[in-house]
Amino acid sequence: MFKAVIGAEKLKEAIESVSTLVEEAKLKLSPEGFSVRAVDPANVAMVSLDLARDAFDSFEATDGELGIDLTKLNGIMEMADKGDGIELDLDETAHKLILRMRGLSYTMSLLDPSSIRKEPKVPSLDLPAHIVIRGEDLKRAVKAAEKVSDYMSIGVRGEVFFMEAEGDTDNVQLEMTKDQLVELKPGEAKSLFSLDYLTDISRIAGKTPEVSIDVGRDYPLKIRFKIADGHGDVSYMLAPRVESE
Amino acid sequence: MFKAVIGAEKLKEAIESVSTLVEEAKLKLSPEGFSVRAVDPANVAMVSLDLARDAFDSFEATDGELGIDLTKLNGIMEMADKGDGIELDLDETAHKLILRMRGLSYTMSLLDPSSIRKEPKVPSLDLPAHIVIRGEDLKRAVKAAEKVSDYMSIGVRGEVFFMEAEGDTDNVQLEMTKDQLVELKPGEAKSLFSLDYLTDISRIAGKTPEVSIDVGRDYPLKIRFKIADGHGDVSYMLAPRVESE
Amino acid sequence: MFKAVIGAEKLKEAIESVSTLVEEAKLKLSPEGFSVRAVDPANVAMVSLDLARDAFDSFEATDGELGIDLTKLNGIMEMADKGDGIELDLDETAHKLILRMRGLSYTMSLLDPSSIRKEPKVPSLDLPAHIVIRGEDLKRAVKAAEKVSDYMSIGVRGEVFFMEAEGDTDNVQLEMTKDQLVELKPGEAKSLFSLDYLTDISRIAGKTPEVSIDVGRDYPLKIRFKIADGHGDVSYMLAPRVESE
Structure with missing residues (x-):
């Protein structure tokens, strides 16, 4: 019913x-x-x-x-x-x-x-770094990264959150310090992700004021945000791509 | 001159x-x-x-x-x-x-x-049911019907005007009572029409506040409305499609 | 540096x-x-x-x-x-x-x-007629000309600036007198230009309030305007197409 x-x-x-x-x-x-x-x-x-x-x-x-x-x-x-x-x-x-x-x-x-494909088990991960970023800043960085590559690194260096993409000749970088973010819990973290997925996810996440990101070293990424005036929770988990080529 | x-x-x-x-x-x-x-x-x-x-x-x-x-x-x-x-x-x-x-x-x-192709003789038809609907409601129903079929039924059942489309698995229905319409003169009526034509016509008719519809049982449909601040009359006649297949 | x-x-x-x-x-x-x-x-x-x-x-x-x-x-x-x-x-x-x-x-x-291709020498031309036209009027005339032809004549006849395009069956004409223009210095002038180029140029020039045009008889056209709040100068020179075929 x-x-x-x-x-x-x-x-x-x-x-x-x-x-x-x-x-x-x-x-x-x-x-x-x-x-x-x-x-x-x-x-x-x-x-x-x-x-x-x-x-x-x-x-x-x-x-x-x-x-x-x-x-x-x-x-x-x-x-x-x-x-x-x-x-x-x-x-x-x-x-x-x-x-x-x-x-x-x-x-x-x-x-x-x-x-319909079976539902996944959601693994519980303990990711060292935690960031809360404005949705539009995430979307902007992803769009910029697409100009030069199909992949993007996301991580934390000291007290700075970064998103980076490297192309054959050009590269794009977004660095945000604690005061430019909503929240930053530092921790050693850098993983590489496919922009195909980040583009789709950031198109949705880009509409919300705050997006929470959990990231580690060559570990999956967790992106979470609220919808429906706070009565809905959306969370994505995205597998990293191993960088060694 | x-x-x-x-x-x-x-x-x-x-x-x-x-x-x-x-x-x-x-x-x-x-x-x-x-x-x-x-x-x-x-x-x-x-x-x-x-x-x-x-x-x-x-x-x-x-x-x-x-x-x-x-x-x-x-x-x-x-x-x-x-x-x-x-x-x-x-x-x-x-x-x-x-x-x-x-x-x-x-x-x-x-x-x-x-x-240029010869002008048609406009047949005079005596259609039992007469409806005046807001242009945007007509357009909306036609758009919805396109989602499921290439054809749409238009008719009157008792005191209710209806537009219906049936697809292989899904169907769409708009029902409007007298108080949701500008005008309704009941009469037994149900005919099936090609959405190709209704889409084109409703794109034009959808911009006007009031659209008058005359419909019968397996009979042509008449759609009329005013343009040019009331100084122009547009009227369409649309042949029905016989339902028996 | x-x-x-x-x-x-x-x-x-x-x-x-x-x-x-x-x-x-x-x-x-x-x-x-x-x-x-x-x-x-x-x-x-x-x-x-x-x-x-x-x-x-x-x-x-x-x-x-x-x-x-x-x-x-x-x-x-x-x-x-x-x-x-x-x-x-x-x-x-x-x-x-x-x-x-x-x-x-x-x-x-x-x-x-x-x-990169070598920079051209900008020839100094002494063109008889000079016009200052609103950018949007230039753009409009070019767009209209595209409807009928791939070429457009630009010139001055007496005290009238004209832009004309002739198609197989239809033709388009814009005539502007001194008072419809920002400025007009008469002079015998009529040259034919490719609309491919005029379209590209007028898309840029069409955004600025004033565009200066210098034109002669079967001579290159000069189009000039200001950008960046008057701190930038853009000028195009466009070769004519000889009409005799």
Whole structure:
């Protein structure tokens, strides 16, 4: 059983945070809200989304699992205006999710959850350095790095957070000291990441005021931020690329 | 003889309402204004445009007929700004129409009217149901229907106007009661139409506040609205698609 | 030695005025500012840019020459916001130019100046007619001419400045009298120019309030305007196309 109403903007944010990595996902329902865990097909990045019932105008759900075509759901969301409320209604017998917005109703077939890639186990990592950066600064550095390379180093040197990309002839560097960041917990850290993934993630993260980054030495990166007025948590884990070539 | 001045925005609206269906058309001139009747190449949709002399800042014309390349005329209109007045001047001996806007003059060759597809006879239909809907609601329903199908049903059920599209797995439905519409005259009606045409028509109609729709049971649809501050009438007739497959 | 700070917008204007014709250029440095002279690969158009030290927030340079990849420099400029200041810093030993903007630094390899096409000699021409036109009027006429032809005549007839393009069936004409122009010095003049070049040039010139044009009879055209709040001069010379075919 699932019946809820939510602002279009909040649902959009939530869906996009996952659809940037995968096209289909299992949405886990509980009386407390919903959550999604997914890995991208190449097993490089993992996303974890939790949307609490407080993000909704109204929310009623029993434990369950819905197989969702995220690409399609994004398309449906385009029909809603920013201020619209979206009503979600599960038709369990027909295996359909009905979305209603200002008189319009869209009946979407659900996917068989067992046909969707299994959810990953989220590893618990103890990463030495912790940074909180403004979303737009992250996005800007990633965009700049794309000009010269397909990879980007992220790390902390002394009291300075850095993001660097080296091309064949040119290179790009962003250095931020504690006072230019929201927060900095120093620690030895430098890892190399694929810009393909960082671009997708920073497009989503770039819209939020504060993005938390945990990074280590040749270790996965953790990027976390809030959505839906603080009632949603999005977190990505991104595998490093070993530099030795 | 034809010599007139009109606001760029009004002429643009008028030309686009016809060019959405055909690339060339015969423009019928009379001392009272001009009119165009045209059918699309597939004989599915028909447009009828009447622009009264009151839509013009000045207007002088004798009875006549001009063969117009609408695609080209649209291109010329792009050179005008919203507030510009367009001066139209017919050079009968050279078979050219001169368009002037802020110092710039464009001399456009006319087409031989006899080379253009004959104008259709507009059939008079007695359609049982009549609806007046806001243009943007029509456009929204058409856009939503495109997500799932190439066809859309339009009709009235009891006191409810509906537009519906059914896809292989998903479907879309808009239902509007009398109080959500500008006007509703109930009557048994449901016909299926090609979204190719409805998309083009609703892109034009979607800009006007009120669109009048007449619909019957497996009968052509009539869509009408005003342009040019009420001095122009545009009406489309769209053939239904028989549902039995 | 070269070390300077300049508003992003001013540097962008300056670079684009040259990159519209060539992809690489030699930037001549002196204590008074910098300058660029370049001809396009087809030898049809020539650009001459002078940016005075007053255009900069701070400027220090000794005489020198930098080989610049303008396409790349344009890409770097995209990372700056309108209000940003750009810091330019030459690393002479490494042959690199470092660009800094809001914490981000981009290290760009310089090209070997000797690998870049030689600078042209700017011929001194005595052109009979002189016009000062608003940038947007020039741009508008060029855009209109593109609708009908690949070439455009520019000239003066009596006290009227004209730009004309003739197509197979249609033609476009802009005529401006002294009072519609900023300035007009009459003189017998009419030359034909390629719209390929005029389009590129007028896209840049169209943003400035006043553009000065010197034109003769089957002679090159001179187009000049100010950039960077009057501290920069851009001038183009465009070869005519002989009409007799």
